[in-house]
Amino acid sequence: MTVSKIIQSILAIKNTKDAVIAILGLDSVSTITDLIEYQSASKSRLTVKIFCAIDEHIEQLFASQACRDLLQTRPETQLVAIEGCQRVKLNQGALIIDFHLGHYEQQLRQIPVSSTHLIAHWICAAAINLHSIEETLFWQMAKHSNDSCDCLISDKLPVDIQQELYKLSQLVGFNGLNSSNTDNVPLMERQALRAQQLSQQAPYPIHAVNSADEIAVIGGGIACASLVLSLAERKQKTAVFCEDSDLAQAASGNRQGAIYPLLTPDNNTLSQYFQQAYLFSLHRLTSLSNQNHAIDFDLCGVLHTGHDERSRKRVLKIVNGHHWCVNIAHAVTAQQSSGLAGIDIDETGIFYPLGGWVAPQDLCRASLEQASRLSDVSIHLNTQITALEKSDAGWFLVSNKQRLGPYKTVVVANGKSLTRFEQTKHLQVTGFRGQVSHAPTRAKLSKLSTVLCANGYMTPMNDALHCLGASYIKDAANLDYSPQEQVDNLHKIQQSYLNKDWNRDIDISKHSARVGVRMVTRDHAPMMGPVPDLEAIMALYDKHQLTPESRKFWQSNAAPVHNGLYLLGGLGSRGLSSGLLAAEALAAQICGEVMPISTDFIALLNPNRMWMRKLLKGKSVESGSE
Numbered sequence: 001m002t003v004s005k006i007i008q009s010i011l012a013i014k015n016t017k018d019a020v021i022a023i024l025g026l027d028s029v030s031t032i033t034d035l036i037e038y039q040s041a042s043k044s045r046l047t048v049k050i051f052c053a054i055d056e057h058i059e060q061l062f063a064s065q066a067c068r069d070l071l072q073t074r075p076e077t078q079l080v081a082i083e084g085c086q087r088v089k090l091n092q093g094a095l096i097i098d099f100h101l102g103h104y105e106q107q108l109r110q111i112p113v114s115s116t117h118l119i120a121h122w123i124c125a126a127a128i129n130l131h132s133i134e135e136t137l138f139w140q141m142a143k144h145s146n147d148s149c150d151c152l153i154s155d156k157l158p159v160d161i162q163q164e165l166y167k168l169s170q171l172v173g174f175n176g177l178n179s180s181n182t183d184n185v186p187l188m189e190r191q192a193l194r195a196q197q198l199s200q201q202a203p204y205p206i207h208a209v210n211s212a213d214e215i216a217v218i219g220g221g222i223a224c225a226s227l228v229l230s231l232a233e234r235k236q237k238t239a240v241f242c243e244d245s246d247l248a249q250a251a252s253g254n255r256q257g258a259i260y261p262l263l264t265p266d267n268n269t270l271s272q273y274f275q276q277a278y279l280f281s282l283h284r285l286t287s288l289s290n291q292n293h294a295i296d297f298d299l300c301g302v303l304h305t306g307h308d309e310r311s312r313k314r315v316l317k318i319v320n321g322h323h324w325c326v327n328i329a330h331a332v333t334a335q336q337s338s339g340l341a342g343i344d345i346d347e348t349g350i351f352y353p354l355g356g357w358v359a360p361q362d363l364c365r366a367s368l369e370q371a372s373r374l375s376d377v378s379i380h381l382n383t384q385i386t387a388l389e390k391s392d393a394g395w396f397l398v399s400n401k402q403r404l405g406p407y408k409t410v411v412v413a414n415g416k417s418l419t420r421f422e423q424t425k426h427l428q429v430t431g432f433r434g435q436v437s438h439a440p441t442r443a444k445l446s447k448l449s450t451v452l453c454a455n456g457y458m459t460p461m462n463d464a465l466h467c468l469g470a471s472y473i474k475d476a477a478n479l480d481y482s483p484q485e486q487v488d489n490l491h492k493i494q495q496s497y498l499n500k501d502w503n504r505d506i507d508i509s510k511h512s513a514r515v516g517v518r519m520v521t522r523d524h525a526p527m528m529g530p531v532p533d534l535e536a537i538m539a540l541y542d543k544h545q546l547t548p549e550s551r552k553f554w555q556s557n558a559a560p561v562h563n564g565l566y567l568l569g570g571l572g573s574r575g576l577s578s579g580l581l582a583a584e585a586l587a588a589q590i591c592g593e594v595m596p597i598s599t600d601f602i603a604l605l606n607p608n609r610m611w612m613r614k615l616l617k618g619k620s621v622e623s624g625s626e
């Protein structure tokens with residue numbers, strides 16, 4: 001049987017409500033198109049994890065005409081051959097396909113264990129990477145599988161390979177594990193592997209709520225809107241509390257924001273996260289647009305050049321530091337950069353071909369509108385939350401002497417006020433004021449056809465205006481318009497592209513600008529996860545500190561958190577690229593589903609990381625400092 005036929009039979013016969021199916025190998029693009037069709041017909045929510053080695057087969061498949069045809073009808077199915085998990089959500093979020101690219105076993109080791117959302121069926125496709133078939137791989141597969149999981153093997157594989165796969169699947173207890181038999185060795189081994197990984201996850205805990213009750217979200221910007229959409233796709237009801245008179249009036253209210261990944265020369269964990277997150281943002285954006293939501297955006301690429309000797313060296317270091325997939329980033333010559341920009345640039349640099357700009361306000365509105373189509377979303381504007389109070393029944397939100405709630409689950413996604421609550425006040429995140437200037441387009445400027453990024457950025461026109469900026473001022477006293485920052489924004493662009501006639505056309509004299517605050521973490525990663533209970537951490541720290549035993553304690557005990565209280569923020573200057581995947585991961589976490597991010601990314605984003613990194617090394621921790 002082909003993979004498509006196997007999936008069809010699984011969906012037709014079994015109770016597949018919220019099922020997770022995993023496939024080793026991707027035979028052809030038709031597997032994806034068939035999945036879209038079968039899931040739509042079956043009406044059950046479905047998660048499919050497809051594991052593919054990055055090899056010639058997958059590169060050709062992604063570049064194939066069939067893939068391009070699929071992209072034409074479903075632009076949100078853009079796939080890029082980079083290592084890690086790329087999540088694609090189709091059929092209004094009812095079909096999730098996670099493409100895990102890279103070495104199968106390494107990918108499986110990086111997937112966080114969920115105790116409730118386990119794989120129900122494995123399929124070995126004809127395109128399975130034969131070099132990866134090992135007993136250790138099958139144990140990793142079993143670790144993520146439920147007790148009655150089966151393993152189906154494509155009959156397009158040579159008979160001896162089919163037999164080998166069958167033997168391995170029997171060995172780890174697929175196809176007929178009897179969970180009532182407590183002496184069942186494969187079952188015990190599987191549980192031991194799961195317990196081992198759960199204990200490794202302890203410092204950066206994952207907490208599910210698994211309740212159908214309404215979830216309260218404090219916010220109104222891109223963090224809140226993306227989270228509400230991801231929750232609505234899981235049929236969760238949400239209540240949004242926003243202090244402004246409309247949504248997306250704070251940092252997410254700019255006319256245009258650039259979308260491009262933050263890359264480092266060594267492609268460290270942050271750089272890897274950004275690539276996955278950026279691809280997910282592009283996916284969300286094209287998917288919402290495809291569903292007829294009005295969003296101003298243009299994926300016209302982003303051109304990143306240096307503006308002085310140091311930054312030119314940095315750009316070169318990034319380009320040459322890693323073998324980037326061309327769809328993520330590639331080097332451009334001075335001549336090419338002018339061609340791409342449509343105006344004279346004459347600088348070598350990096351081009352991010354899939355990036356571009358979006359109107360963040362439109363993206364917020366579209367996300368919330370889409371969420372309202374899928375589930376109940378109530379929006380409470382002009383409602384400033386001033387405190388959070390815990391009771392036995394859940395969390396109360398205090399607003400203007402009213403106590404709203406109780407809510408079992410509350411998410412703090414309130415941008416610049418992230419640290420205003422007693423429970424969040426110690427988080428290490430700092431506000432940086434930024435002013436974006438607006439300049440009317442002129443004949444030469446109107447030719448700009450890609451986002452420019454050097455010492456500051458400038459966007460192609462939208463509604464006859466270009467955006468340029470942005471200033472970057474720590475802990476600013478106010479958010480008033482600043483004539484000085486307006487001029488600084490102009491000078492930054494002019495100094496980035498010296499002696500170009502087009503930059504004399506930039507006119508900022510109308511004082512048109514917008515001021516906002518980005519919340520920046522020291523490591524530039526967003527914060528996503530349960531709110532750490534710092535008081536409880538410090539109480540444990542009194543007993544467990546600065547010794548090899550204390551390291552072991554923190555490595556194997558769940559770090560304390562405020563149950564039912566989560567946060568999503570610290571999105572910094574690239575929230576449009578980094579925030580949407582973090583929101584999707586948080587929604588999956590709250591609902592007890594497998595998150596679309598690796599355990600390394602969970603540690604990277606966890607709000608407790610500044611303390612845990614030190615505790616895990618047996619170092620001293622000062623409350624409130626890094």
Ligand SMILES: Cc1cc2nc3c(=O)[nH]c(=O)nc-3n(C[C@H](O)[C@H](O)[C@H](O)COP(=O)(O)OP(=O)(O)OC[C@H]3O[C@@H](n4cnc5c(N)ncnc54)[C@H](O)[C@@H]3O)c2cc1C
Pocket residue numbers: 218219220221222223224241242243244247248249250251252253254256257258259360383384385386413414415416417420433434435436469470471515516517518519568569570571572573574575576577
């Ligand atoms: C000048 C500037 C330029 C930028 N350019 C880019 C760019 O080009 N590309 C990019 O990716 N990113 C850019 N960013 C960053 C990006 O805008 C942010 O990362 C993102 O908008 C943050 O979204 P958020 O939802 O966390 O916060 P916000 O958008 O600030 O939303 C916070 C929400 O919380 C609400 N709120 C706050 N406190 C309370 C409370 N106590 N009770 C109730 N509601 C509350 C507010 O009303 C608001 O709606 C820029 C930011 C700035 C400031």
